[in-house]
Amino acid sequence: MRVHRKRPDARLSPKEQETQNARLLHAAAVKEDVEAVKGALEDGAEIDAVSDKMGGRTALMAACLSGHAGAVRALLANGADWRIGEKDGYTCLHGAGFQGRASVAEVALSFGVPPNDAHDDGYMPLHRACWGGTKGHADTARALVRGGAHVGVAANGKTPLHLACQARDINLPLVRALVESGADVNEPASDGKPPLLMLIMGGPGSDARMGAVRLLAQAGADLARADSGTGQTVGDV
Template sequence: MPRGRNSPPHWGHQLGCLPCRDWGPKSCPAWGIPRPLPLLCRDMGLQNALYTGDLARLQELFPPHSTADLLLESRAAEPRWSSHQRGLWSLTYEEELTTPLHVAASRGHTEVLKLLLRRRARPDSAPGGRTALHEACAAGHAACAHVLLVAGADPDIPDQDGKRPLHLCRGAGTLECAELLLRFGAKVDGRSEEEEETPLHVAARLGHVELADLLLRRGACPNARDAEGWTPLLAACDACCPSPADAEVTTARCLQLCHLLLSAGADADAADQDRRRPLHLACRHGHAAVVELLLSHGVSTNTMDYGGHTALHCALQGAAMTLAQSPERVVRALLNHGAVRVWPGALPKVLERWCTSPRTIEVLMNTYSVMQLPEEAMGLVPPETLQKHHRFYSSLFALVRQPRSLQHLSRCALRSHLAGYLPHALPRLPLPPRLLRYLQLDFEDVLY
């Protein structure tokens, strides 16, 4: 007989016992205290009402004394290859279990969430590995997170990947969700189970300045290390630019995070298991302002990682995208803080890689008293680049095997004499600003 609009939803067979974490130790059947098992519901009308937040329809489907302790099947958006018996593979949709509470929390249906909780939905149910609180925080629905926490949801429970709700805070309601979790007892330095990341690691990696500030004010450790030895400062300096258009925004966020972490006591020279330091990562990604900030905190410019790379190596081996972020500033800052110069035999390779950034070539060449390039080096620069930067490359190749100007030789002699004291001594010299800038390798877009 067909069911009418007001008929109860069709609920399928009962499932076997769920993990004890899902039941709680005093209600698990294994303890001899049976509890009605959740029903598997395949009623499409109920699921449609849940996904659309149709409160009136759900009030009809869940009258007083009914239960919302149900399981729903959800399918992945894309089919995946899966193996069945006899070694056969087929392309099928991966099915996962969820609950009405999870659907409401992930969609931000606060009133629906309240109704389901009144109908005995369990706030910490996690048939698919996540609780409804994980879903609410991942979607940034602070009002839903508040309802669940008031109903007794565990603010520190790990999901199937070992991540706690505080690790998953995203979206417009990130700060509100994080504040609620901390107020209801979430550990500010709670770690994920595999990566051993703290929420501060996640905030730093994602460039979320406001969240990092909140966590630090609530006592988060700025020098906590994850399973690979990374600190939040390392995570912040490793921020990559998704595109040249986003370079300025990414670098600005990275700079704000580094200021914040260093002010909170982060170790500016902390190394990971591969001996990579914040300066190595900032140089590799071309974050010039961050490099200058780290150098102002006295980090070493010539420390090598396990691969034998110094910060200058990292800067010169960075991705081509760093061209949009003034790599010449990074190279100049390192050289003005005592970085060991590039081996002369490697200069042709550097010229070939960075020829489209003539200022990077300029600042490197201005640390040598003689232009140490082979005469055939001109062939390393594409004709269109030679034409675009004609004045600079004309001056560069005119100096091959030729003496440099007396003024430049004097600069080289003074910088060599000051050596390791360069970053501290140069600003203290009683010299006119223009001459001081010259000694600090100011750009002139031509070589003498």
């Protein structure tokens, strides 16, 4: 969708003109109108201005959370600051991970946005991708690992594979992406449970869950590995 570019209006005060330019920039970012993004910047829009109408987001964060990789590319190419998060402090790769936006993640990584940037809650973008249930989350996890994300780093006691294996609805493509990226299939979480035991104990035996069990077993998961807290093994469940 095209965003109509407005020329500077002599009737507006400098502050009003600044506000108008910022609104046009944010609107263009959300609608992925790359030419309008460039036009708003040429007209003097502050690239890192925060919009009070978009949840306290910059145009870059608005584009990331809208899944518009083209707008993300245009903004980063013009110097947008990826370090400015939205109101809760989540920056662009965290948004891409949480929403499963692989193309956005790839663009951000290509501009040097660090894949292992941790939020105050301890989680990195890859951990957030592991909360999702779609193929897009699996693709985003692969993109993050290709870009340098550490597949074995724990946050709050759990690695990305632990997070994927403890989900109620197992995302089999995501588990496969992590295993193929070198995730340790035997490392226990801080509560003592290894990934395979998490899968067995986590819920009904859906096709995806059983597929993940087979995948971990084929990757070398130790069937005798016990919960270090309770001593329980797969055979006890």
